[in-house]
Every structure is written in C-alpha cells, then in structure tokens.
Amino acid sequence: MGESGMLFFGTYDHNLDDKQRLTIPSKMRNKILNSTVYVSKGFEGSLEMRTEEEFEKWSSQILNLSSFNKETRMITREIIANTHEVEIDKIGRIKIPNNLLKLANIEKSVYILGMGDRVEIWDQKSYDNYQNDNSDRMEEIAETIYQGLNK
Template structure:
C-alpha cells in the first residue's frame, strides 16, 4: 500500500527519484502511465495486473471501454529504476502532466500519483476545502 507525500525534483533528463518506501512495493516491476486530473499513475506490476484483469472483463464493443483502454495502455511504459532509485519519465508523459522541475509523489493505496508541485498544491487546497462534503457523499455510499 502506498501512503504519503514526497517532494522531489526532476533532473534535466526527466528522471525523478522514487522514495525508498515506494520502491519496495515496486521492486517486482512498475508501470507508468497517464493518470487522471493531469497527473501520472505509477503502479506496481501486481496492481497493474489486477487492473488489467478487471478491464478485460469490460466489453470492447463499448466506445468508452475502447477509449479508456487507449488512454491508459497506449501511453504506458514499464518503468526501470536506476542504481539511485530514479525512473526516467518520457517526454510525452512529462508534457501530459506539465512536469518541469518540482514534483510531488503521492501514495494513493494501490498507486503512486506523480504531480507537478504547483498543480498538486492547487488541487490539495480544493480537496481540503471540500473534505467534509466529500466524506459525507462517501458515507452515503457506505464508506
């Protein structure tokens, strides 16, 4: 399980250091792809396999299924760690997430989200303002 926030800088080659706590769960393989809301998703191989199993159960005849599969899988890569625990983020994913220098890695249960620090700060502020409202809506769903 991934938890917590960790600020890191990207280097000039588009590499970012992944926290040691996260690397333990990513040691058997990691997948990096476009996320939602303008971030990147980093999955362990195990979590990715569970997600793909669920997506395979959806009907390919549905346009939304095909579109989401293209979105998620089309830009995905197997992330490789170097000796310093960094992954290289390809240019197209850097552009998608507007990542330049300062970034934050956020542990969200089965995935890590990689955000541009300024974009994350704006979103986090909105989430804090809506925390009670969101909690109430989730409680209506039994959470």
C-alpha cells in the same frame, strides 16, 4: 495494494534531475520487489505508477470491459496507450517518458503521493491548484463516501 500486501502512503516532495529522472522515495521503493514499474496517464492531470503485480490486475480489469462500448474503447485507448514500462535503476530512479511528462505538465518539481495500491505523480503547481480548487468540498465528499460504506 502494492506487492506482498503493502500499501503506498505519504506525500513526498521531489524534483526531476537534469536527465528527467525521478527518485522514488525509499519508503516506497522498499515495497517494490522487482525493478519494473508501470507509469500511466492518471486522472485530474496526474501520472500513476504501479508495481508489475498491480498493473496486471488493473489492466486486466480495463481490458475485460466490453470493446463494443465506445466509452470503454476511449478510456482503454487513453490509458493503455499512455502506459510505459520503466526500470528502476540501481539508485532508485525512473525515467518518465517525455509524452507522459507533457500530459501531466511536469517540468521539474513534483509531489509523489502514496495512494494505497498505486502512486500518483503530480506537477507541484498542478497539485496545489487541485487542492485549492477542491479543499472546500473535502468534508462533504468524505461524508458522502463514509455514509455509503456504513450501509
């Protein structure tokens, strides 16, 4: 969860400005208690943004995995090496590092998705393609997940 037990939710349509800064939606920004967030390479082509508190919990879980396992080393390397601490400026913008923009194919238009304990940042075309590719499976996936919760 976000700091103070707050959840991030909703989908927002935003653009990077000419200096590659992204304005965090005010409803999300109000849940971030300090001016530091962590932006990481995510999954399925997204970036993930976490508060300092959530980043510490999340990275601790990753770093507590056995470094003797090759797959653990690979995922740790991929995620931790592609994480950046970024500051939120006075008007609520963050500067996403160029290497992360390239990894997520972000040029200008993005979707910002609240995902509970984190925020996903997607290139709009990539997210639209992801949605189109997976929309037929959503009911099937939901059924499988919810059945597992009821056991």
